Amino acid sequence: MPDQVGLELIATALGEEIPGSVLETAFFRAQAGLLIAPETVRQVLAALRQSHGYRSLMSVHGVDYYPHEPRLGVHYELLDMERVDRLTVKLRVPLDQPNIESVTPDWPTANHQEREVFDMFGVHFDGHPDLRRILMPEDYEGHPQRRDFPLGGEPVLFTHNEVGSPGWTR
Amino acid sequence: MEVIREGIGGPQSFRERGLLARDLLRGDLEGLELERLVEQSILTTTLDRAVDWARSNSLFPATFGLACCAIEMMSIVAARVDVARFGFEAFRASPRQADLLILSGRVSIKMAPVVRRIYDQMLEPKWAIAMGACSSSMGVFNNYAIVPADKFMPVDVHVPGCPPRPEALMHGILKLRKMIQDDPDVSWRERYGAVGTEELLPEASPTAENAGA
Amino acid sequence: MDEVSARSEYRKLEESITLSPLEEQVASQRDFSGGTTEVLTLNIGPHHPATHGVLRLLVTLEGEVVRDLRPIIGYVHTGIEKTAEDKAYWKAIPVIERMDYLSYYFNALAFCGAVETLLECEVPKRAQYLRVIHLELNRIMSHLVWLGTSALDLGAMSMFWYCFREREMILDLFEQSSGQRMHTRYFQVGGVIEDIPLGFEAKLREFMAIMPGRVDQYNDLLKRNEILLQRLRGTCPLDEQSLLALGVTGPLLRASGNPWDLRKAAPYSSYEDFSFKIPVGTVGDNYDRYAVRVAEIYESVKIIEQALDGLPEGPFITEDRKIALPPRHELATSMEALIHHFKLVTEGFRVPPGEVYYPIESPRGELGCFVRSDGSAKPARVHMRDPSFVNLQATAAMTRGSYIADLIATLAMLDPILGGIDR
Numbered sequence: 001m002p003d004q005v006g007l008e009l010i011a012t013a014l015g016e017e018i019p020g021s022v023l024e025t026a027f028f029r030a031q032a033g034l035l036i037a038p039e040t041v042r043q044v045l046a047a048l049r050q051s052h053g054y055r056s057l058m059s060v061h062g063v064d065y066y067p068h069e070p071r072l073g074v075h076y077e078l079l080d081m082e083r084v085d086r087l088t089v090k091l092r093v094p095l096d097q098p099n100i101e102s103v104t105p106d107w108p109t110a111n112h113q114e115r116e117v118f119d120m121f122g123v124h125f126d127g128h129p130d131l132r133r134i135l136m137p138e139d140y141e142g143h144p145q146r147r148d149f150p151l152g153g154e155p156v157l158f159t160h161n162e163v164g165s166p167g168w169t170r
Numbered sequence: 171m172e173v174i175r176e177g178i179g180g181p182q183s184f185r186e187r188g189l190l191a192r193d194l195l196r197g198d199l200e201g202l203e204l205e206r207l208v209e210q211s212i213l214t215t216t217l218d219r220a221v222d223w224a225r226s227n228s229l230f231p232a233t234f235g236l237a238c239c240a241i242e243m244m245s246i247v248a249a250r251v252d253v254a255r256f257g258f259e260a261f262r263a264s265p266r267q268a269d270l271l272i273l274s275g276r277v278s279i280k281m282a283p284v285v286r287r288i289y290d291q292m293l294e295p296k297w298a299i300a301m302g303a304c305s306s307s308m309g310v311f312n313n314y315a316i317v318p319a320d321k322f323m324p325v326d327v328h329v330p331g332c333p334p335r336p337e338a339l340m341h342g343i344l345k346l347r348k349m350i351q352d353d354p355d356v357s358w359r360e361r362y363g364a365v366g367t368e369e370l371l372p373e374a375s376p377t378a379e380n381a382g383a
Numbered sequence: 384m385d386e387v388s389a390r391s392e393y394r395k396l397e398e399s400i401t402l403s404p405l406e407e408q409v410a411s412q413r414d415f416s417g418g419t420t421e422v423l424t425l426n427i428g429p430h431h432p433a434t435h436g437v438l439r440l441l442v443t444l445e446g447e448v449v450r451d452l453r454p455i456i457g458y459v460h461t462g463i464e465k466t467a468e469d470k471a472y473w474k475a476i477p478v479i480e481r482m483d484y485l486s487y488y489f490n491a492l493a494f495c496g497a498v499e500t501l502l503e504c505e506v507p508k509r510a511q512y513l514r515v516i517h518l519e520l521n522r523i524m525s526h527l528v529w530l531g532t533s534a535l536d537l538g539a540m541s542m543f544w545y546c547f548r549e550r551e552m553i554l555d556l557f558e559q560s561s562g563q564r565m566h567t568r569y570f571q572v573g574g575v576i577e578d579i580p581l582g583f584e585a586k587l588r589e590f591m592a593i594m595p596g597r598v599d600q601y602n603d604l605l606k607r608n609e610i611l612l613q614r615l616r617g618t619c620p621l622d623e624q625s626l627l628a629l630g631v632t633g634p635l636l637r638a639s640g641n642p643w644d645l646r647k648a649a650p651y652s653s654y655e656d657f658s659f660k661i662p663v664g665t666v667g668d669n670y671d672r673y674a675v676r677v678a679e680i681y682e683s684v685k686i687i688e689q690a691l692d693g694l695p696e697g698p699f700i701t702e703d704r705k706i707a708l709p710p711r712h713e714l715a716t717s718m719e720a721l722i723h724h725f726k727l728v729t730e731g732f733r734v735p736p737g738e739v740y741y742p743i744e745s746p747r748g749e750l751g752c753f754v755r756s757d758g759s760a761k762p763a764r765v766h767m768r769d770p771s772f773v774n775l776q777a778t779a780a781m782t783r784g785s786y787i788a789d790l791i792a793t794l795a796m797l798d799p800i801l802g803g804i805d806r
Binding site for chain 3: 233235236238248275280355
């Protein structure tokens with residue numbers, strides 16, 4: 001992990017290179033995080049790869065910050081194998097306009113992972129070569145991992161409610 | 171220890187038995203001697219029971235592993251809990267050759283139509299074991315993504331556990347074997363009035379009606 | 384009629400894969416006798432003996448050569464991440480364990496490690512060593528199942544029985560320490576649930592004495608076997624740069640020459656106390672992937688020996704009663720212990736708000752757990768970065784241009800676990 005000072009230096013360098021990108025830095029439990037503006041994600045990741053050496057994208061995952069707005073978040077976990085450094089790049093998009101530029105053309109590993117974020121949260125990645133649902137059936141409606149999507153499931157049958165349930169044959 | 175066999179008073183030596191068999195084949199044996207020989211050497215039963223006995227002792231399970239329970243299903247094929255000693259080691263890959271579907275693992279909503287289709291492709295008589303908590307009921311995961319097997323296909327034996335020990339699955343299979351031996355029409359067929367389940371072919375397939383048109 | 388049209392709509396959606404550029408390209412070529420060739424799209428799975436779980440592949444073939452490959456997953460999607468949001472941290476551990484169902488200790492460690500980082504909870508040294516012992520046993524077990532089923536795919540059927548014989552010994556050890564063969568919920572936040580019983584050490588030493596000999600037996604059967612060499616040597620290689628671009632980690636990356644292993648690079652849970660080597664391949668073909676995993680079994684045995692020899696005395700779970708249950712004898716005498724027990728069992732411990740990503744090295748690659756907590760007793764978001772999910776993207780790159788038989792061998796060497804891919 002870059003330490004607190006290193007993180008601030010990276011944030012400043014990024015802010016100079018891509019103005020308006022870095023919104024916040026967070027150094028929590030010895031892990032470095034950067035909150036960036038959603039429209040700059042591809043440039044920020046490219047700059048981090050070019051100038052700061054974070055050449056591996058380990059994970060792209062989504063978070064639902066309900067009820068705080070902007071609600072949907074996407075996190076990019078970057079790794080520098082030479083210096084064993086990790087950096088998390090976070091961004092947040094609102095529900096009514098959940099569009100982010102896809103980083104798949106630069107980082108092929110993001111292909112299935114962005115599809116999963118789309119499937120589970122509804123974040124639309126512009127420029128993704130094949131944005132379809134990956135885990136749920138193709139014609140499923142709704143984005144399951146949002147916090148306001150119901151958990152679902154079958155009702156647990158006890159003696160008081162088992163009579164009359166479908167499958168009750170006695 | 172001495173083993174004393176109580177015969178019905180019939181012949182004891184090999185030679186005598188051979189002579190009796192020869193007479194039987196020639197048609198020379200009659201009356202009490204014939205009855206005695208038949209009682210001693212021929213097993214009589216109804217055809218149904220014989221067929222049931224044969225069916226239950228040669229189940230061909232289909233290789234249908236979905237999730238964690240599949241690993242324990244593989245363990246019953248392995249040497250410690252050996253399913254081959256009962257005659258069930260011939261796991262068939264094609265459902266058309268199998269007659270037992272062991273639903274080992276959680277059935278997701280994407281997989282449920284596929285499972286149903288494979289079950290339909292199996293030929294009668296066929297049985298299904300829902301192995302594990304996830305396929306019998308929802309198991310550990312009571313959520314939007316899982317379907318309990320009873321909702322879309324008839325299941326004969328449910329084996330609880332998460333995952334069930336190989337011995338537990340063996341107990342379930344042997345219980346099914348007992349069920350088949352005693353009466354294969356027990357349980358779900360009577361309750362649901364089901365005759366059989368055939369594969370539903372897609373709408374574009376030719377039938378006798380539209381073949382000539 | 385409605386149902387039928389709905390079904391065909393669904394089919395259209397499913398078949399939304401365009402083949403036309405590929406078809407034109409292939410149709411424009413002439414084969415050796417002057418005729419044209421066609422592409423055939425074959426659907427392998429989800430029910431297929433060789434797909435290692437319910438993986439569906441749409442393979443575009445020209446003759447027997449694979450031209451394109453699309454994996455379709457989701458057939459065992461269980462909604463584990465959403466279910467974990469509904470349960471307290473303690474109760475979410477069994478749910479998370481069932482994700483990658485061959486490496487359950489690793490799933491549990493990733494989650495517990497993330498929660499311990501959030502809580503800033505210190506895990507006692509003895510617990511760390513016990514964790515390492517069980518993790519390495521799990522690694523050996525996962526590689527044994529991989530070896531057995533892969534050899535079965537390639538036709539070497541007897542390997543299946545030999546590998547499962549050793550696996551039963553390992554599961555006996557797991558049953559001795561935790562009571563369950565699989566999904567043992569042995570790892571808890573702050574340590575392990577119980578100390579190892581008497582007789583565990585003796586049985587483990589017995590196992591470790593014979594294990595290297597058994598791996599030698601497997602090598603005798605397979606390593607210089609002509610059929611295995613023909614099927615695995617030189618098939619479907621992929622260079623290190625493509626693998627890194629695709630985010631592949633674990634034995635697949637090590638087979639291509641990159642010695643990236645989180646146990647050495649960023650040690651967690653006392654891995655820095657042990658000396659072991661990282662097996663690394665050269666070419667990155669299927670044979671190297673096979674050889675790397677078999678060599679890893681030897682190294683795991685070494686780690687377990689060192690951990691068992693150096694096992695320190697001490698508590699097996701953190702002493703912080705706000706996180707771990709107090710020992711039962713205290714409940715009879717201490718009021719605070721009773722209150723802690725009550726709070727932990729009914730509500731569970733609360734975790735301060737924050738987000739943390741905790742990566743570890745599972746038998747398939749980097750397994751990371753992202754936990755976001757909002758201050759309550761239930762996690763607000765749990766995401767497992769599963770290595771098989773990311774490694775699966777490399778299948779198309781590996782198998783383009785090779786025969787379909789090589790595709791089956793590559794799938795076996797890839798070691799995909801669909802439970803982790805679909806979660």
